Every structure is written in structure tokens, then in C-alpha cells.
Amino acid sequence: MSISNLRARGACMAGDNDISLTDVIPTALGAVIPSLAFARPDLARRLAMPSADAVVVILVDGLGLLPLQEHLGHARTLRSFRDGIEAAYSVVPSTTAAGITACGTGQLPGRTRMVGYSVFHGEQIFNLLAFTEGIDPAHWQQCPTYFEELRELGIQSATILPAKFAGSGLTTAALRGAHFVPATGWDERCDAAVTELKQGRKLVYLYWSDIDACGHSYGTDSTQWSDALEDFDAGLGRFLSRIPAGVRVVLTADHGMVNIDFSQILDVAQTPALRDGVRVVAGETRAVHVHCERGEDPERVQERWDNFLGERAWVVGPSELSELMGDGPGLAETGDFVAFSRGRGGIVDSRTQSAGAMSLTGVHGSLTQEEMLIPLIRLA
Secondary structure, three states: OOHHHHHHOOOOOOOOOOOEHHHHHHHHHOOOOOOOOOOOHHHHHHOOOOOOOEEEEEEEOOOOHHHHHHOHHHOHHHHOOHHHOEEEEOOOOOOHHHHHHHHHHOOOHHHHOOOOOEEEEOOEEEEOOOOOOOOOHHHHOOOOOHHHHHHHOOOOEEEEEOHHHOOOHHHHHHHOOOEEEEOOOHHHHHHHHHHHHHOOOOEEEEEEOHHHHHHHHHOOOOHHHHHHHHHHHHHHHHHHOOOOOOEEEEEEEOOOOEEOOHHHEEEHHHOHHHHOOEEEEEEEOOEEEEEEOOOOOHHHHHHHHHHHHHHHEEEEOHHHHHHHHOOOHHHHHOOOEEEEEOOOOEEEOOOOOOHHHHOOOEEOOOOOHHHHEEEEEEOO
């Protein structure tokens, strides 16, 4: 299924003139060091970013553009930038491992091998946030990061994350090359960012995950989600009042989120049309990697899934996936085909997934506007 056919069926994907998650750091550095080979001063001008001494990139996990717009009443600071919110696009699949690595490298998931929450590899399913023993994330994801490229040029950068993420699989895959600064609470991370800027860092990457966690547990229409946004926004206002002169601040997200209707969830284990001929599924609820049994005809299984799911999903085969995810070694990790859910449904497999993994209220990974559209905002 080509990109044009997917768009015709309602899929939301970036066009040639749109800004994607892969462009965020080049855009930010376009105002700081426009001569860098990968910098995008043209996009910095599009965001009306004046030249700067340094830049902070704030990535808020799970802060999709649509729920943000719906909840701006809870975000006094961000509301003041309403007219400057640019609609940008996540990558496919629209999920954390893929998105943060795309942001950190400028490469699509097919190239980075960060192709979902989980993959079936070497006869095991493991997630691409933490990895698993015996698999080196630097070997798995071999594309150089922007932070590594800056380091080679003698340009200092820093990433600010909780201490537990030091040396983690995703940190190594997506953010290696920067000076790692451990900090936990939002104000503590903002304090650390100010310190790093004063020490001469040209790029500071500041990450926050509480909004995503509330979305997974309660959904984006919950009071818990709006409270999390409100708390983040209040701290953001305090941070913006303290940044040194000559520093720019850009905010974005890795993906959005869909609130699940559990009556629309399909369990592979309990659905013969999906189970027959399928060895295992990986990926995530909204972007399922389907691995067929040995000896099965993958095209026949894909056709059966497509016919059964109908308008509930976009079922995409390997020949089309490179258009969506970029060409590279990651395509070999996505199984025989991928089913991207539409509407508010999803696909799970109780043979291999825990009850907790199958009961998340907010999920993401697919091609809908709610999941693919992210904000890009110049805050200073």
C-alpha cells in the first residue's frame, strides 16, 4: 500500500514541505551554528528564531498536538504561544523508541532499527527502551547521533534525564555523545539545564515523561492528564524566566496518543482469522509486527488480516514499509507485515503480552492525526 493510498484512506504523514521529528535538532542548531552540515537555518527562520548563543530542545513524551490544543486552558505558559505552534510530524511508528532516536539522529526508524516498542529477534521478544542482556544498543543502532557529530567538532552538548536512564538502551541508541546530567523532578531538570548553559553547552536536550505516563494510565481526556500538563506548564514558565540571554528554547514531542475503546481491542490468541499461521506478534498495540509461522505464505496471511480487519487497520507489506519507515536494516525487524490500527482499536496477543500491557488506556504507534501530529514551538 503506497503512501498516496494510505493518505487516501486517512493516514496522516508528513509531506515534502512539512517539518518532522528528524528536523527538530537541525532546526534548533540552525539558529546557533548555521554553518553545520546538518543545520537547518531555513527552518529556524520559519520558526522566527533569531540567532542564538545556545539552544535548549525540550522533548515532552506523549504531548501530541491535538490533545495539547484541546487542553491549552490548563497551560497558561504554552497558551501564550498559541499563534506560534507549528504542526510537525512524528515518525512511523509513532512511538517513543522510534521517535526519540529519530530526533537524536535525524534518521528514520528503518535506518536506525528502532522500529517499535518491541521486536521479535533471536527467538525472543524484547523492548527497545531497555534492550535485553547480550544485545548492545550501540551495535543495534549504528547511525551516528547529532551529539556524537557535535562532539567530533568540539561542540559541547548535554542531555538531562533521570539517573536511571544513564547507559540505558534507549539513551545509548538515541542520545550517545552528549554529556549526561542526572536529574529527576521537573524543576531539578530545569535547574540543571540552566547550569549546563552557563557552562557553555551549545545544545541542551531536556526530556520529560510524566504526561506520557498519565496518558497511558488514564487517557488524554482525564483529569490526571490535564493536571500533569498543568504541572509541567507551570515549571516551564519558571524555567523560561531564568534562561540566560541569547538562549533559544524549542519544545516538541515524540508522538501523540489515542484513547482506547476496549470493545475494539482484538486478541490474536482469541481470533482465529488473526491467529492462524501467525507465530508471534511484536511492535505494539497500534502498530503490530506480524511474524508468520515457518512454511506459511506471508502474502496469504497478510491478505487474510487485511480482509478481516477492513477499515479497522492499515495492513502494510514489506515492499511498502520502506516508504513509511525509511530503508535500512530495521525493516527486517518488523516481521512479514505490519498492521496499523485505525479508530480507537488495537491488536494484542495474550499468548505473549501481560495483562498490564494489554490494558493501557492511552496508546500510540499508528498513523492517525492523534498519534502523528506533534507540536513544534519556539518558546524563546
